[in-house]
Amino acid sequence: MGTVVAPLERTPFWPPDRAGVVERLRLTGISAAYCLSFAPSLVLGILTVLLVPLYLPTIGFLIALVVIPATAALAGVHRAVSGALLGEEIPSGYADLGSNPVRRAVGWMRDRARWRDFGFLWFSATGGFLLSLLPVALLTGPVTYAVFLVVDTSWVWALLFVLGGPMLLVWWLVTPALVRARAVAERNILGGSRVAELSRRVEEVEETRSETLDHSAAEIRRIERDLHDGAQARIAAVGMSVGLAEKLIASDPEAAAALLREARESTVSALEDLRAVVRGILPPVLADQGLAGAVEALVIGLPIPVTVALDVPRLPAPIESAAYFAVAECLANTVKHSRAERAFVQGTHDGVRLRLMAGDDGIGGADPAGSGLAGVDRRLAAFDGTMRVDSPPGGGTKVSLEVPCPTG
CATH class of the missing domain: 3.30.565.10 (Histidine kinase-like ATPase, C-terminal domain)
Known part of the structure; x- marks a missing residue:
């Protein structure tokens, strides 16, 4: 037996507690984690750019077998994190290309979801990196200045430490909006357009409708078969038994009575068959x-x-x-x-x-x-x-x- 648990309801991390220091620290930690994806995003983005002209030669094919799955894995992590922040699931929408490496490599180039991953790489290495760096820098800046002020009591560090107060205020005000901005951007990049989502949904509905019609047709054939082989055959036998009993009732009453008893038993069996068919349709x-x-x-x-x-x-x-x-x-x-x-x-x-x-x-x-x-x-x-x-x-x-x- 198996389990298909319907998608679990997500509790969004949004909106944050506007008065919570812990909440902002948590969001800053998420921003720091976002920042860490800068390096792999940049490397994978460059490799993807290089493999496009080399795609047909063997070396490009081999690079694709490593780069594209790695990109999908990185994008999957960001889908999960950004989806959790927004309280929704960000679908990948990858085309099902089977397990054949050659077929998959050729299909990757035509898969729109893979190109969305490519766009995500460059967003993560550019604008997304800056969005996530700001909360981290605004929080760590004053702490850094304080450390340097302890080590070197120069007036420069003292001035920067004083300016750290406004930086913390800015960090307090903008961190939720910046983290949300990155999550929304990743949802829009990785999740695809609304038109594409509706097109996919229409395809699913058409496939489901076709399967449902096939299932309904099979059910109708089953009911017809059950009626033909069960109740119909027994009722036909009842008619024959009653007909013979009618002919014998004057000349051989005992044989006629036996036929009628047989007809009654067949009627009970036919009724049971009909009840079984009805239970199969709607108990x-x-x-x-x-x-x-x-x-x-x-x-x-x-x-x-x-x-x-x-x-x-x-x-x-x-x-x-x-x-x-x-x-x-x-x-x-x-x-x-x-x-x-x-x-x-x-x-x-x-x-x-x-x-x-x-x-x-x-x-x-x-x-x-x-x-x-x-x-x-x-x-x-x-x-x-x-x-x-x-x-x-x-x-x-x-x-x-x-x-x-x-x-x-």
């Missing part, structure tokens, strides 16, 4: 009692104990159905593959998002790309939902599901 308990009641009913028949803790109101029927079958698939994987002794299902709804987690204490090692979990992912993607898998070998499995579902 009646889900329509009557909602998601919490349906999951509680689902776990009763499982061979392992399952703890259910769902604090979820009634939600739109399509959301409830998708969430129910997602949880059902996760529990089915637990029973089939996890060798777990216990499992759990928990969930909440905060008025905006439905968050669910299904887990167990089994052997772990679940594959999110497996047919079962991949189907869960596709089902939730139709509602812009997410799934994340946490399943270390020997450490059990947790599957976290999140679906946007505003109420009220």
Whole structure:
């Protein structure tokens, strides 16, 4: 089983406590860390400029295999830091080029996200460096002057030490704005344009819609097959038995009675088949009692104990159905593959998002790309939902599901 935990809500570091010395010291520390990226950014920027004319020759190809992944790693660190400062996630948007080195090297040149990384390198080595250097210099300047004044009591150091007071005042006033300015600039450079983000989102929606339509078509074929092979065949048998009984009722009442008993048994079996089909489409308990009641009913028949803790109101029927079958698939994987002794299902709804987690204490090692979990992912993607898998070998499995579902 796997876990797809919906993206966690980020608590922004912004706005800072305007009266907090500790907060400004922390922001200055972040600025100092930003400054440290000047050297690798400059080196990688120069190497990138050099490898462009050398890209097709072998040496340029070899440089690219080192420089471009290193640039992506550095940009990833800045995405994380700047995103945390702003309380949002900065997506990378890299094209999926597979694992073939030649294909990746050729694709890098056409990947807009890689060119955004290149722009980030030069921003980090120029304007971004100056933005981050100012808070550090304004804070450390007076401290430096004080040290030199102790060593050398020259009037020059005394004057500079006196001027350090206004510098600290400026540091106090401008540090939050400068740190935020750098974070916003990096978000705009590394995160791409709004148009590109919308284009990517449209592609995801089109892909999800196609997968959903394929899944719906497969479900319709399954229902047709279940009806044809189950209830329809039994009902046809009932009709034949009743017809024969009608012919024999005068000449052989006992045989007619046996045929009618057989017809009655076939009718009961056909009814059970119909109920099974209906449960596969929408369990009646889900329509009557909602998601919490349906999951509680689902776990009763499982061979392992399952703890259910769902604090979820009634939600739109399509959301409830998708969430129910997602949880059902996760529990089915637990029973089939996890060798777990216990499992759990928990969930909440905060008025905006439905968050669910299904887990167990089994052997772990679940594959999110497996047919079962991949189907869960596709089902939730139709509602812009997410799934994340946490399943270390020997450490059990947790599957976290999140679906946007505003109420009220």
